Amino acid sequence: MEVKDAVEIRRSVRSYRDEKVPxxxxKDIMESVRMAPSASNRQDWKFVIVDEETVKDQLYKAANEQSFVREAPVVIAGVATEPEEMMSCGVKAGTVDLSxxxxxxxxRAAEEGLGTCWIGAFDQDKTREILEIPEDHKVISLMPLGYPKYDLTREDKKRKKLEKIISYNNF
Ligand SMILES: Cc1cc2nc3c(=O)[nH]c(=O)nc-3n(C[C@H](O)[C@H](O)[C@H](O)COP(=O)(O)O)c2cc1C
Incomplete structure (x- = not known):
């Protein structure tokens, strides 16, 4: 699959089949995560892969009880281990790197026929406690992963028109 196709079929999946992800x-998907660029190649990150029902259930509660968080067979927490590290441009490197x-x-998940969904609505402190993440680290996102109940398709996505979001040479 070409990158362009993966971009087109990826969408937020909020309904998962009861089927384990081998x-x-x-591991193969996480190899592609490992290859991501990061500021000064610091790789100040850790990914906690959760596939135990009891832990997923706690994450579901910490994530505003969004049902698909426990429905998905796997939830991955992306953790910035140096979240206050600032780039000279005034932007926190950890947030960019983890994103x-x-x-x-x-x-990569889309390429494998798997669904994901960014989760930003979660309680930071509770999530850290559940996953035993040190207090000076920050969970940037939770990411359910699993086989979607409905196939990934190329439906139109609601997006601003290109002319509205790009300009050449000045703002
Ligand atoms: C940083 C971030 C946080 C998000 N948090 C949530 C969330 O907590 N719950 C949820 O259902 N969707 C969440 N989303 C999904 C967005 O609503 C979704 O990406 C957007 O509506 C575009 O739809 P698409 O992903 O299907 O293209 C989040 C997306 C991003 C990028």
Whole structure:
């Protein structure tokens, strides 16, 4: 599959089949995550892969009880281990780095016929506690992963028109 196709079929999946994702596939996807770029190539990140029902259930509660968080066979927490590290441009490197890495995850998952969904609505402290993540680290996103109940298709996505979001040479 070409990158363009993966971008087109990836969408937020909020309904998952009751089917395990083989660890070999998860590992393969995580290899693509590992290859993501990061500021100064620091790779200040860790990915906690959750496939135990009891832990997923706790994450579901910490994530506003969004039902698909426990429905998905796997939930991956993307953790910035140096979340306060600032780039000279005034942007926190960890947030950018984790976002790139997790986007690799979403696209590779799509290529494997798997669904994902970014989860930003979760309680940071509770999530850290559940996953035993040190207090000075930050969970950037939770990411359910699993086989979608409905096939990924190329339906139109609601997006702003290109002319509205790009300009050449000045703002
Ligand atoms: C940083 C971020 C946080 C998000 N948090 C949630 C969330 O907590 N729950 C949810 O259902 N969707 C969440 N989404 C999914 C967005 O609603 C979705 O990406 C957007 O509506 C575009 O739809 P698409 O992903 O199907 O293309 C989040 C997306 C991003 C990028």
């Amino acid at each position: 660890r070999t596939i998860i 790139i890495a997790l986007d690799h995850l979403t696209l």
